[in-house]
Amino acid sequence: MAGKVLCEPTELYNILSQHHRHSRLTEPNYLCLIDARAEGPYYCSHIATARNAKWDSKGKFIVPPDVEIESMRYITVYDSSTSSFLDSGPAIDCAESLEKVSRYPVQVLTGGYERFSAVYPFFRTQKMIYTIRELESLRPYPVEILPGQLYMGDFKQAANPKILRDLRLTALINVSEESSLVSEKGSFSVLHVRVADSVDADLSGSFERVCVFLASCLNAGSAAFIFSPHGVSRCSAMAMAFLMHHLQYTLKEAWDHVRKCKANMRPNRGFVQQLSSWELSVQGRTVTDVSEPNY
Structure with missing residues (x-):
């Protein structure tokens, strides 16, 4: 079990901003970003490239079947405002499921979407699906x-x-x-x-x-x-x-x-x-x- 760690907004910002010739977000095993909020808030606005968490009938997080979690370099989850492992909420639930199969510690975004989007509003989006060409055309930030x-x-x-x-x-x-x-x-x-x-x-x-x-x-x-x-x-x-x-x-x-x-x-x-x-x-x-x- 790889465990879980808290991730400051600046850390996620820098993960999203890494690039060589193109943004590293084009790499299939680089970042899995999961928005653990309900569908309504997610569809309204979320962090660019985040996917919405899915849950089964018993309320258990469903690990995305199309993502090789065990080989993913960064796995970051967030909900609305979780800031501590003492909190309870969907981000913690997601992280606890993912850490069982992840090679690297699962990151929980400190302050969740509310804090990150307040500091980096330009990373807000309603876009849910990106093609490789769209990811290649992204202009990474410093x-x-x-x-x-x-x-x-x-x-x-x-x-x-x-x-x-x-x-x-x-x-x-x-x-x-x-x-x-x-x-x-x-x-x-x-x-x-x-x-x-x-x-x-x-x-x-x-x-x-x-x-x-x-x-x-x-x-x-x-x-x-x-x-x-x-x-x-x-x-x-x-x-x-x-x-x-x-x-x-x-x-x-x-x-x-x-x-x-x-x-x-x-x-x-x-x-x-x-x-x-x-x-x-x-x-x-x-x-x-x-x-x-x-x-």
Whole structure:
């Protein structure tokens, strides 16, 4: 039995936002999202890609026959407002049935639909069935590094007005050699860090400047977005540098945090070495062994 865990709204948001070439929601064994509310509320509005739970005549949850639960990477269930395993309700009932056959812990969304849809209203939908082509055409959102404050992603997301509007972004950090987007975003606070994605490139020379800029934005209540061309190397290194400075994280803690938010993040080896030096500067000592295979 894999057990069950609580899932914060930001965790589900990031699960829904993972992508490589296409949204990871196109992968058949990636996410099974179950809405355990009654049919009426579900048909009115639910989280995108969620399926409505089915129950037998005795009120027992019916495991979806067309889903390979045992091989599903994420199984997340929610009802209206369950927030604790001490609560009773359909989400807990679903989770208890699913954990018996799941390989991974079943997630119960903390606060249910009410809390998630209040924070991420743009994920509300009435659509119940998606074709593969429709899933491939989905435009994933940037991952959320600090809830409601800091996001990380790529050029396409930074150029999408709907994403900028939905996330209420007011500050942009462009970590790339390309500056064209900067000139197009005159209504935003913009910082451009001109650097190549090369093991020889100097990213650390901008760590302090970016940390000061971001801290100022966050202290003013602004939401900021760090992006690079593919949202994998340069922006993830910069996000780690900020976490190490702002929250006093070690490099390992910052690495684990960003990887949890974006599974395919990967700073190049030169940036890893620069982050190690930054850890020494911030912590006063080297804590993380970057010679380990994880880095």
